[in-house]
Amino acid sequence: MIVITTPTGQIGSRLLDILLKEAPARGEELRVIVRDPGKLPDAVRAHVDVVTGSHGDAEVVDRAFTGADAVFWLAPPNPRAPSLDAVYSGFTRTAAKAFTAHGVGHVVGVSALGRGTPVAGRAGHVTASLAMDDLIASTGVAYRALANPTFMDNLLWQAASIRDEGVFTGTVAADRKAPTAAVRDIAAAAAGLLLDRSWTVTGEVPVLGPEDLSAHDMARIMSDVLGRPIRYERQTLDDFRAALAGRGTGDAFVQGYVDMMRAKNNGLDDGVPRTRQTASPTTFREWCEEVLQPAVQA
Secondary structure, three states: OEEEOOOOOOOHHHHHHHHHHHOHHHOOOEEEEEOOHHHOOHHHHOOOEEEEOOOOOHHHHHHHHOOOOEEEEOOOOOOOOOOHHHHHHHHHHHHHHHHHHOOOOEEEEEEEOOOOOOOHHHOOHHHHHHHHHHHHHOOOOEEEEEEEOEEHHHHHHHHHHHHHHOEEEEOOOOOOOEEEEOHHHHHHHHHHHHHOOOOOOEEEEEOOOOOEEOHHHHHHHHHHHHOOOOEEEEOOHHHHHHHHHHOOOOHHHHHHHHHHHHHHHOOHHHOOOOOOOOOOOOOHHHHHHHHHHHHHHO
């Protein structure tokens, strides 16, 4: 039995698609925890056990983890939370107790690059996510944290600006090269770990994409794929803060993003070398052709 949290999210939904195809042949049953089962397609609901509620709720995880061999764990965003600890470790504490109480053998979690770098302790959301990893590991469960860079798919939030103005924005230096990964590759990495549970103890699984790119590199590739000029505009951190606050995001969440983006510009994602084991397959050009271009043209 594999339990999937956030099955309608951008990673969880892709993971569920993979597992629906591959788990039955391996004798694996699937269970999902979801606040609104109506968001699951009918075809999905027919093939999974559904537990309704929040995976931060003790009664919900008690039901969901009964008989579970493995869990996919993702702490959902909570822009109005009073602190980043509440978003990550605070949300996870109930589940961590349930992992032990129900004898869950393996947990795969979504986390971030940065552990061991000089800026890891002041990286906002990443610092809080690494603390969550430590909390889960402290239970004794076999745990793998997917250590991710910035998602390529985050650019979808700027699809309208890319389409209408030919511009995307960010806070890192335009010539700073860094890894970036496609969400579908993160989901595939999670599926592999959940289906082949021969691993033990605790560790990180970096998902680095196939190459490091700067914002200028990304602008050039987007221009090629979309057939028109796309340029990058660097935001100041103050402007970034104001934009988040203007959308009603809470102070703790905003500060966490500002600290994380400052840390990324200072090498947060540079601590892991790319190898055959840490690279993931989808290139930025492939992602633009298959994901961004249809979104911009929609």
